[in-house]
Amino acid sequence: MRQRPRLPPWVSLLFRVTLALVLIGIALAGHWYGREGLRDNVDGRISFIDVLYFTTVTVTTVGFGDIVPVSDNARLFDTFVVTPIRLFVWLIFLGTAYDFVLKRTWERYRMRGIQRTLHDHVVVAGFSDSGMEAVRELIARGLDPARIVVVDESESALACAIEMGATTLEGDATRNAVLEAARIARAESVIVAAGRDDTAILIVLTARRLAQDVPISVIIRSDDNEPLAHQAGANVVINPASFAGLLLAGSTRGPHIADYMTDLAAHDGQVALKERAVTADEVGQPLTAITTGIGLRIYRGGEAICFGDPATAALQADDILVEVVKRR
Template sequence: MLLAVGLIGVALAVHWFDRDGLRQSSGAPITFPDVLYFTMITITTVGYGDIVPVTTEARLFDALVVTPIRIFVWLIFLGSAYDFLFKRVGEQWRMNVIQRNLDGHVVVAGYGTSGAEAVTELVSRGAKPETIVVIDDSPAALQAAEACGTTVMAGNATRNAALEAARIDRARALIVAAGRDDTSILIVLTARRLAPNVPISVVIRSGDNEAIAYQAGANTVINPASFAGLLLAGSTHGAHIAEYMADLAADDGRVGLNERLVTADEVGKPLAEIRTGLGHRIYRGGRMFCFWEPEAKQLEAGDTIIEVVPREGVRAVP
């Protein structure tokens, strides 16, 4: 708009100072309102002929300067109309199509270092990038996430509207990596109210806030500093302990952790006899039992098994 006003101002100024080169069909003297009228009509249309340039200089100015200004002004207005109307309507239509198809997806709130690593790991484990929805209010972060093929949504994940737009109630899981503990916990609270059953994993950097994150509704709380501490402490008890722990967590390791439900043919058998991997734990009725405990001697229907399997045996993310 400023550029358009500036171009019109240039034409108006030149027409006013060269008003002796203009003539009215009525023969009346040229006044400033006449110059303003002639300038606006000439720039927006080809004119009505009631005021015309009569000198060579005035005609050359209209031909060589006003005509390009007319073209630029129209392009500016058309570009603005496209940006404010067509582009936004098209973007809204595209988002509506995306939202209708969102089901069983993973929502990532925050695309900083942890969020980006989580997306990379999800994709390397078999998740299709388009089934990952990244919410962030940083254009640079959204651009980086979109370059990975993910679905991106600009917004503040602490607000209901952003999570509702990402169809959090139909998501398979939510990963919260906002970069600040208070923001992450607020996202967890908002998401838990909108989707009571969605699994929520959150990155918390302060140990004092881990309990608060669980109280807010998080199912899993990850503390990067604590995990690094585990690896460092493990390395002091054996040269290969930290390596094995990293091997379990990374996608490019030789082994991996797998979580699955017990199968019908495994019911009644001990955890040690499963054929898919090495059983470590079972979860039954909200309680956890390790492989040496009596409850692990006989698997029951509905048990969830945590096992260590060869990397190719890790179930791919749908």
Template sequence: MNSRLRRYVTLRRRSDTPVWLSIGWRVLFVLALVSIAIGVHWIDSDGLSDAADGHVSFLDVVYFTMISITTTGYGDIVPVSDRARLFDALIVTPIRVFVVLLFIGTAYSFIFKRTWDRWRMALIQKSLSGHIIIAGFGTSGSEAVEELLARGIPASDIVVLDPSPGAVARAEGMGCNVLEGDATRDRTLEAVRLQSARALIISAGRDDTSILIALTARHVAPDVQISLVVRAEDNELPARAAGANVVINPVSFAGLLLAGSAEGPHIADYLADLASSDGKVQLAERLVDAAECGQPLSAIGSGLGVRVYRGDTAYGPSDPEVQALLPGDVIVEIVDGNGRPRTVGKRRD
């Protein structure tokens, strides 16, 4: 039985009904129930007894119904006939319970829950700094979160943005901070503290949506690192023009692996090994250390240096520029994996 309850799901959709209209419908429903109780009490007024004057008027019926539903019960008007007592026990009592629950639920939904959610959101926002934001929790976005967790990034340092309640629920189940909303809106990105984030990963499922998110993000946080996934090769240039630092095309990357496998059966495995957190080797990116300045790229001891980024220019191991590393250089190196989380330096583009 318990397992069945845990598997129970329901189809949900956000209501477009305004708050005032939702509250109004609830009030009208309560008034309808009270009117039914008043009507039946009035029809069966002979079954009521008034200790004050012995006469039960319509005002007395309204008064008796209201104090019965609100469980006040002064005792001045009481049901004396079996039919009146039966109606009060079987009909008025359920109405009483339902009205109380309805008003408690309304207060919880529109007052307490919203206040609580806003307080929790403000508390989380205060702790967000140097975090990673995932805009879009589809296949690529969820795999990115799993890879980040495998690399040792705490779930508390990951924020997932998605308009789908189901996607947000899955991300929350992984321990991530979540926000159900539209990442193309300034207010949404500001709510997740994009200005103080380490990086933004965009995988919205549609290239046009992803590019629009990048444009909005670059407007909100001009210096944030943006990585973006596109499906069409033609959209790689617009994505970079929108402000993305890194543009990844899964189809093109798969083509590279396939082409590499044609040259040798182990090349594709090695490339996948480099990209995975549990591989024997890993790619790492970091800023050059002060002790390494002036030395060649081949002299670094933390790994095998394969590329140096100096400003907007990339240099390989054979370029003369890497024979003397400079302050501010960004080194991309191959390091020993063995389950060690990679160190990611902040690149300044």
């Protein structure tokens, strides 16, 4: 389990420096108190400067031999007090160097390496319950988890995404720099599940500004905000409450309607909805003549045309077809 550090980095650095100085101060006090057990091989006198010099040299190294402990008490103090202090001080310095220099350098190097390989991936902005279910469904449908980039500010949410195998990026998805770091311009699609409509719409605006041609799907919980999400640039706007209401209303007409709708949407159902472009050999044929599945609807010039409409009697080259296919 991980939690966000409660102290800012400069406070952590100050604490480590203070701890190192306290440990050195303990060694200095001990040497000064037992200075009669030390011998200066240069002038034979032990002053405070000599004790300060001997302490810093002994804590940071094993000493140079110009000042040495000669009494048993001084040698025991160096053995059981100064030596552990030396190890602790070195661990503090090494840990600080790792946290503030090496770790950040290594993370930046890893991030650049991951960014170089990101292409045709799916960016999931927000790892709420809906975002988590979307990632789980994508993986169940065969998408490589490494091609999913989850952007969120919550470390606990990102830890869960990492357990699922996804690539994670900690940050605010409403900011340009964060989405640029996720290489949104090279993404295959974007899923926005921020949990709040205002945040979701702002993410859509930012994403559309950075990636004009990438499909964006967003979850909006208020009917009034659905037009705003479309205006912001979302290709697909999903309202979980409205969809659940449709299923509930449909179930009153028959107990199996909601079950079939769930079957269409889930990865483990017997049938599935598929969207594709009309092939060259299908041009001119009616929608009912396709052999890959059961044609339900075509999209022509942005207009939805349902089966049975006279316009579906002859498919055109630019039509987008929605069909029901049997899942393998």
